[in-house]
Amino acid sequence: xxxxxxxxxxxEAQTQLMKSDELQRLHSQALSAYQQEDYEAAISLLDEILxxxxxxxxxxxxxxxxxxxxxxxxKAISDLKAAAKLKNDNTEAFYKISRIYYQLGDxxxxxxxxxxxxxxxxxxxxxxSLYKQVKKLNKQIESAEEFIRGGRYEDAINKYESVxxxxxxxxxxxxxxxxxxxxxxxKSQQATExxxxxxxxxxLEPTNVNALKDRAxxxxxxxxxxx
Numbered sequence: 001x002x003x004x005x006x007x008x009x010x011x012e013a014q015t016q017l018m019k020s021d022e023l024q025r026l027h028s029q030a031l032s033a034y035q036q037e038d039y040e041a042a043i044s045l046l047d048e049i050l051x052x053x054x055x056x057x058x059x060x061x062x063x064x065x066x067x068x069x070x071x072x073x074x075k076a077i078s079d080l081k082a083a084a085k086l087k088n089d090n091t092e093a094f095y096k097i098s099r100i101y102y103q104l105g106d107x108x109x110x111x112x113x114x115x116x117x118x119x120x121x122x123x124x125x126x127x128x129s130l131y132k133q134v135k136k137l138n139k140q141i142e143s144a145e146e147f148i149r150g151g152r153y154e155d156a157i158n159k160y161e162s163v164x165x166x167x168x169x170x171x172x173x174x175x176x177x178x179x180x181x182x183x184x185x186x187k188s189q190q191a192t193e194x195x196x197x198x199x200x201x202x203x204l205e206p207t208n209v210n211a212l213k214d215r216a217x218x219x220x221x222x223x224x225x226x227x
Contacts, residue, residue: 023049030062039066057086061093073100091117095127102134105172107141110134137166137173144180153184175204179211186214194218
């Protein structure tokens with residue numbers, strides 16, 4: 001503007017400057033809200049900024065952190081995927097996406113995302129450690145499902161018991177493993193055990209259709225028709 005002043009451009013520049021100042025103020029407020037652990041307020045402020053600064057990877061990462069704290073993992077994944085595209089070699093974003101999928105029980109997507117991290121940096125310690133864990137778990141689940149398809153229910157039960165030992169800290173894997181063990185026991189006509197394990201699953205997930213069907217089959221074997 002100094003080199004080529006004109007009224008129209010000056011007005012536009014002043015408007016943009018005011019907008020810029022406002023966004024900086026919102027940014028300070030968002031950081032302050034985040035530090036005070038008021039994640040809902042931080043998200044609301046970041047929404048406003050990101051409506052203008054659509055391509056800011058760091059702001060998306062910050063909003064993703066807030067979503068994680070607020071228990072909204074799918075929204076966090078969406079922001080982290082954008083951040084992974086916007087910033088070169090963003091191993092941190094891929095690591096976080098992989099961890100979220102893993103916590104949600106989606107081991108296959110977790111494995112796929114952690115591989116993306118290792119493509120960028122094969123020596124990334126956190127990604128490599130997570131990769132080893134997810135790969136081992138994935139292999140055990142695939143192997144157990146293969147046994148079920150072949151009618152080898154005892155082998156499948158053993159394999160799913162290994163799954164529970166491999167991942168004792170994320171409850172969804174134990175629940176899924178028990179659901180499949182309940183299925184195997186029902187299919188192999190071990191009715192009493194099947195009823196016991198299926199009931200454990202249904203105490204955690206009362207509307208688990210698979211466990212309800214498998215327990216029903218086990219009740220039939222015991223002539224418990226009302227149940």
